[in-house]
Amino acid sequence: MVRSPKSVSESDACARSEISENAIRDGLRRLLASADFDVPERVRRFLSYVVEETIAGRASGIKAYTIAIEVFGRGTDFDIMNDPVVRIEAGRLRRGLERYYLLDGRTAPLLIDLAKGRYVPSFRWRVSDQSDPEPISTSILQPSVQAPRMIDRLKSHWLVSSAGALVIGLFVAVIALVASLPPAVPMGQARPSLLVKPFVNLTGRAEVQMFAAELDDEIVTQLAPNEEIMISRSEPSAAFAVSTASARSQSRRRLLEGTIRASEGKLRVTSRLIDSETAAIIWSGIYEADLRVSRGFDMETELAARIVSDVRLRLRPAMVRQ
Incomplete structure (x- = not known):
């Protein structure tokens, strides 16, 4: 079974909790065989690669660098700042998926999506193919008398922790950005x-x-x-x-x-x-x-x-x- 971080999480009440690998591969085969999925061969390889890597449990390794090398044949010196091939082809893939699901794929039970800014695909069942979600118990929504004070304390701790994490994250991001920049070129x-x-x-x-x-x-x-x-x-x-x-x-x-x-x-x-x-x-x-x-x-x-x-x-x- 494959779990999609977006569409099959507990917070998604309209998605099924599990989607089999066979169901995903069947959906991919149907999509690739459709004349309405009118994209170049390299975009088809792009989609197949990210889907298979996700099924294999290697979604964390799906990055622009690995896609450029494995799918588009770029060398190990690939520079994401100066070569936008992955970003451009990802946009072309998203347009192709949108067109397919509006036409031939409008009745497909499984939907494959590539969210903007991400290269890891998500999978979800079409809404019309699902039962209504279980109603949320009203008792869960009733706070206790002491809840406001506890919430205030939690908010205070959360703000302090978030501020520290934000500073560390910005510091790491700046270091990574500086390290990825090409060396300065003399005038x-x-x-x-x-x-x-x-x-x-x-x-x-x-x-x-x-x-x-x-x-x-x-x-x-x-x-x-x-x-x-x-x-x-x-x-x-x-x-x-x-x-x-x-x-x-x-x-x-x-x-x-x-x-x-x-x-x-x-x-x-x-x-x-x-x-x-x-x-x-x-x-x-x-x-x-x-x-x-x-x-x-x-x-x-x-x-x-x-x-x-x-x-x-x-x-x-x-x-x-x-």
Whole structure:
């Protein structure tokens, strides 16, 4: 039996206390076999890995570092601060799960979830498949006459303990953060910096907007495993944000932006590399894809690879001068 820390705890009155490994694997097989779970193969491997590790009792070892190495083939020198592949693919997995349970999986008895900010999956039975919870005894809710004084004493002890634990926790977190930061780079050897902005959808169509978001994710994913370029995104993120002032003090920053148009079943993607200080256009490229012959994430992956290849060529002279 597998116990999920969220969905099968005592506090969850709507969840069953135990879920068998066979039930979880059956739910996973049904999900992976569905055409409505439309995600790349690497995201499928991601889901299978975290589910099997949880079943095996190794949920505590499911971290961004281990996922990057075991699922995405990153090296042991993987740096979570400069390579957001796990965070990006986790977001793609969550969107895929949401879509599946709204469509083909709307009657699935078992739900698999990956909460935001976590990589350990939770499992729960669908609410309609459960009986009503036992009513809570009213005697439990009746406090004794001396209860207020006892509660006051407990609150006092709790506040003192919590304050001490908070100080220790902050101290440990600061030490861990400092230890994880890359070594300082001398001013004369600063890496070139690239800010990837969301591609603008000029069609007004919702499906093209989704394509633009996925293309942006794919470009960042393919660019990030590169020690020679500092990559950041225009959206702020606690795990992957770079200060504009800091970036300008270290190196000359470049911006990558683009637009997306559609006509007669084809997409035209225009991409530009811009010097943020002078607003000069360093490079511009036009890419086309036929929606009638391309399907799913293959088109996004292929377009992103072409854009990334061209961008790296244009940034290379800057890296040589450094």
